[in-house]
Amino acid sequence: MEQQYSPSGPVAIAPSLSFKGSGSSYFGILIVNMLLSVVTLGFYYPWARAARLRFLYASTEMEGSRFAWNGTGKEMFIGFLKALGILLVIGAMVGLFAWMKVPFLGLLVYLAAIVFVVPVAIHGANRYHWSRTTWRGIRFGYRGNRNEFVKLFIREMLLTIVTLGFYGSWMFMKIRNYVVGNIRFGSGVFFYEGDGWEYFKMNLKGYFLTIITLGIYGFWWQADIFRYNIDHMRLLHGDKVFNFRSTASGGAFAGLLILNALLLIFTLGIGYAWVQTNTIKFLMDNVEIEGNIALDELAQTEEEYKNATGEDLADMLDLSII
Amino acid sequence: MFTGQFYNHQVAKSITITVLVVEAGLLLQVPGAEDGVVQPVYWLFADMQVDLTDRSFIRITHQGADAGTLEVSDPAFVKTFLQYYKPSRITRLEQLVVRGGLKWSLAIVLGMIALLLVGNFVVLPWCAGIAAERLPHSFDRQLGEMARNSNPELVDTAASALLTAFARQIQWDTRDSLTFVVSRRDIENAYALPGGYMVVYTGLLKKLKTPEQLAALLSHEVAHVTRRHAIRALCSNMSSMLIINLIFSGGGTLTGQLFSNAASLNSLRYSRQYEEQADLTGLATLRENHIDQQGMLSLMETLQQLDHQHHIPEFISTHPLTDRRVRYVQQQIARYPATAKQHPAMAALFQQLKESSR
Structure with missing residues (x-):
């Protein structure tokens, strides 16, 4: 066979991840956000969120190039209005049934809304969020199927309820496997293989040791969770792969979290910007990527998706996606 | 003459190019389809979207036929660029603050405090006066x-x-x-x-x-x-x-x-x-x-x-x-x-x- 001569051989490379944002620049952005939110009685919120995300993404660097957040306040504002509309309709129905003296039906509507709205929000948020994230001009994307995901979510939710919550770890892992497994990085495909039993054991151990050590083990538990999130993730591109690995130790987490708490207390909260930038810097510094994917070859495959309704719903319901 | 990274929106390839700031835009020396051939591309200020992250990093995106993104991590470039690129083109308020640096943030904090004080000592008593007038005896x-x-x-x-x-x-x-x-x-x-x-x-x-x-x-x-x-x-x-x-x-x-x-x-x-x-x-x-x-x-x-x-x-x-x-x-x-x-x-x-x- 002819030997392909390309810059990307099967050599192992390790792209570096780092966070370059300065606390003072971020502070400036948060201050403007706050000022405008107060002046506009909170209506500036979507634009504030866009400004914040844009800064954080543009300050994160991989292999010498920064990430980019392309979402706009306008998109998120429209999404916000739609999300508000959905929640208002649900609220009105619950209210109506209560007024008609059939609160049982209201409760049913409420439960049904949770069961349907939450997965729809997660789906929409992922579609919007990843489509608006780029690196070197290449879009990320989410290819999950909404109906499939809603079915998966309802099934797992029911199992968790039936087992009085014991199934929670398995549910969490199944959902993450599905969501992360449908994230695209251009022509690269993400992959996550979390195992419910392992995750359950880890959390059980973390929970009891934290109680026994009066909370001190909590930092190590945190490091375990972070490691579990990172180490089970892979990026595939053709027959090539990138593995992710966390190098954050419990001790390092303790240092970070204690320092952050002190910073917040002694600056009376003004240090919040620095707390966030420190945290992101810490996380980025503690993720190692290794493999043989040639980043140059990742191609533009994902479409643009500008509907932020799911993103805003998820934000309003306080579901953390990433 | 500055150097920056150019991305063509087709593959995640980082191409190092030279950039020149000219009167109404940027002149980019982008490699052409053939190897070794450099093709000058002219981007008008009016057609570009500018993301000023901080004073040492700027991202400029150009849509249209020759879509592409230019990223420059060079404070000197940012400074030169901002001299030519009118502040009125910057539509995002937070970018004006990034442009001004920590001084601006502090000025805004002081402005907010002033606003609160004025609100508390001037606006509120005035409103209270009006409210009191309207309350019947x-x-x-x-x-x-x-x-x-x-x-x-x-x-x-x-x-x-x-x-x-x-x-x-x-x-x-x-x-x-x-x-x-x-x-x-x-x-x-x-x-x-x-x-x-x-x-x-x-x-x-x-x-x-x-x-x-x-x-x-x-x-x-x-x-x-x-x-x-x-x-x-x-x-x-x-x-x-x-x-x-x-x-x-x-x-x-x-x-x-x-x-x-x-x-x-x-x-x-x-x-x-x-x-x-x-x-x-x-x-x-x-x-x-x-x-x-x-x-x-x-x-x-x-x-x-x-x-x-x-x-x-x-x-x-x-x-x-x-x-x-x-x-x-x-x-x-x-x-x-x-x-x-x-x-x-x-x-x-x-x-x-x-x-x-x-």
Whole structure:
């Protein structure tokens, strides 16, 4: 066979991840956000969120190039209005049934809304969020199927309820496997293989040791969770792969979290910007990527998706996606 | 000439290129389709989207036929670029701040503090004034009654009748129907509730030496009523509460707060401005009734002397007697001298009051 001569051989490379944002620049952005939110009685919120995300993404660097957040306040504002509309309709129905003296039906509507709205929000948020994230001009994307995901979510939710919550770890892992497994990085495909039993054991151990050590083990538990999130993730591109690995130790987490708490207390909260930038810097510094994917070859495959309704719903319901 | 990274939106390939900032845009030396061939591309300022992250990193995106992204991590480039790229093109406010650096952020923090201070000391009192104007007088009476019921006084009927007779000697310029009450308690204080309910404690009566002092005391308290200081103070308290609620997104009904404040009306501390206004209005009342204005000054002196004894009389703690206030009263008396007459009826009633308060 002819030997392909390309810059990307099967050599192992390790792209570096780092966070370059300065606390003072971020502070400036948060201050403007706050000022405008107060002046506009909170209506500036979507634009504030866009400004914040844009800064954080543009300050994160991989292999010498920064990430980019392309979402706009306008998109998120429209999404916000739609999300508000959905929640208002649900609220009105619950209210109506209560007024008609059939609160049982209201409760049913409420439960049904949770069961349907939450997965729809997660789906929409992922579609919007990843489509608006780029690196070197290449879009990320989410290819999950909404109906499939809603079915998966309802099934797992029911199992968790039936087992009085014991199934929670398995549910969490199944959902993450599905969501992360449908994230695209251009022509690269993400992959996550979390195992419910392992995750359950880890959390059980973390929970009891934290109680026994009066909370001190909590930092190590945190490091375990972070490691579990990172180490089970892979990026595939053709027959090539990138593995992710966390190098954050419990001790390092303790240092970070204690320092952050002190910073917040002694600056009376003004240090919040620095707390966030420190945290992101810490996380980025503690993720190692290794493999043989040639980043140059990742191609533009994902479409643009500008509907932020799911993103805003998820934000309003306080579901953390990433 | 600067170097930056160029991305063509097709593959994640980072191409190092040279960039030139020119009059109306950027000149990029982008590699062409063939190897080794460099093709100059011209991007107009008008067609580009600029993301200024901080003063050392800028991202410029160009849409259209030759879509692409340029990223430059070079403070010198950012500086040069911003000299040519007009600030009016920057549509995102936070980017203006990034452009200005920490100085701008601090300026905005100071601006916000200034805004809050102006809001608190100028806008709120103004709004409170307007709100107070719009509240009907019946509201004053209602509020005064609530305060009275929540804190009933031990009324000395005989002394109250004497005090009422004394007060009737004075022409009050007010729409409110005034009620004067003596309460038999050893507290050196007096207060007025909205709607015109005045209470003088025997503790204070004992310390007064002349009828002019008592007239001055009453005219000061009545002025609080006619000027509706209690309503104004409540309205401004409430609007502060409103702002705090707004910021911390709490709730609560406003009238509920107004009425919950009613209980503390008799120990309400007025601002210095209200005290001065009450003093000046009180002086005018004394002048109009041909009562010696010096009564106000000697009242203050008497109270101040009490101050130097073992304890601070309560009247002083609710009506702080500053040197400024005394000076103000002196100046006012000098500015508006008035003839004072003898008031034998008042003197007689005062004498009886003094005796009854023993």
